[in-house]
Amino acid sequence: MPVLPSFLSLEDRLCDPATAKYRIIPVPYEGTVCFLAGTAKGPEAVLAVSDQMEHFDEELLIDFTRSGIATFPPIPAAGSPPEEFCRIYETVKQHSYFQRGTIPIFIGGEHSITPPIVRAAAECYDGLSVLQFDAHADLRDAYTGGKFSHASAMRRVIEITQNLVQVGIRSFSEEEWRDCPDRIMKVITPRMLRDDWLGCLKNITGGLSGNVYMTIDIDVFDPSFAPATGTPEPGGLDWRQVTDILRVVFETKNVIGTDIVEVAPFGNGHIVTEFLAARLVAKCIAYSEAAAAFRR
Numbered sequence: 001m002p003v004l005p006s007f008l009s010l011e012d013r014l015c016d017p018a019t020a021k022y023r024i025i026p027v028p029y030e031g032t033v034c035f036l037a038g039t040a041k042g043p044e045a046v047l048a049v050s051d052q053m054e055h056f057d058e059e060l061l062i063d064f065t066r067s068g069i070a071t072f073p074p075i076p077a078a079g080s081p082p083e084e085f086c087r088i089y090e091t092v093k094q095h096s097y098f099q100r101g102t103i104p105i106f107i108g109g110e111h112s113i114t115p116p117i118v119r120a121a122a123e124c125y126d127g128l129s130v131l132q133f134d135a136h137a138d139l140r141d142a143y144t145g146g147k148f149s150h151a152s153a154m155r156r157v158i159e160i161t162q163n164l165v166q167v168g169i170r171s172f173s174e175e176e177w178r179d180c181p182d183r184i185m186k187v188i189t190p191r192m193l194r195d196d197w198l199g200c201l202k203n204i205t206g207g208l209s210g211n212v213y214m215t216i217d218i219d220v221f222d223p224s225f226a227p228a229t230g231t232p233e234p235g236g237l238d239w240r241q242v243t244d245i246l247r248v249v250f251e252t253k254n255v256i257g258t259d260i261v262e263v264a265p266f267g268n269g270h271i272v273t274e275f276l277a278a279r280l281v282a283k284c285i286a287y288s289e290a291a292a293a294f295r296r
């Protein structure tokens with residue numbers, strides 16, 4: 001496996017794996033995609049553009065690198081879906097990525113990496129809830145790639161924790177509607193966010209427990225902002241909506257880890273989606289830092 005660039009190319013004292021609070025873990029897994037391929041190249045592309053960003057958050061006015069951000073070796077991806085589920089779970093456990101005092105940020109790869117990560121997280125944190133940003137409900141019991149398909153990711157997650165809040169959803173099948181009517185009724189769609197922003201924020205924070213794991217499918221954004229993804233859906237969220245929700249969640253919850261998945265780079269110098277994903281990683285760290293300072 002090639003050595004990937006490190007997030008922000010920080011100086012040594014800020015990216016020491018032994019002391020850094022934030023851990024960037026690439027997971028270039030792409031085993032069950034059904035349409036446009038390319039998510040295996042996502043982590044490298046996101047890391048490669050990251051050193052173009054400022055280390056100073058323009059909204060919070062803090063240097064968000066101050067607690068350290070270390071980039072770890074990628075979790076290798078080679079097997080078929082069930083083996084891959086076990087491998088990701090075992091690797092996360094083995095490296096204690098959910099150790100207290102540190103916050104892992106996984107960069108995918110396709111969405112099927114989320115259930116094994118959530119399984120490992122749920123063993124470290126009691127009463128874990130999951131906040132999903134996504135265009136798709138991902139609640140199918142099985143899809144191309146079987147039970148471990150990207151389109152079944154959240155169905156596997158609710159077998160680990162029932163406490164799931166879904167935001168930005170604008171695509172689900174009749175089967176999902178029939179199998180999980182209670183969940184589909186509760187999804188927070190872009191239209192609901194437009195019509196009752198404050199009510200939605202209340203439902204998001206009210207639906208989550210104290211310890212929150214976040215999974216962000218890049219296709220939650222409108223394809224005009226994040227076109228390089230496997231299954232783009234029209235009518236998505238914009239940068240301000242997503243970051244405003246993130247800010248409230250970080251201020252009111254203990255966010256114990258995050259993944260950002262489904263970036264499928266176009267190549268040829270098109271870096272809009274990768275840059276947005278890298279900025280999203282930076283924003284999560286900045287909000288986390290500000291919330292920690294507020295609680296001290």
Ligand SMILES: [Mn+2]
Pocket residue numbers: 134135136217219220262
């Ligand atoms: Mn999706």
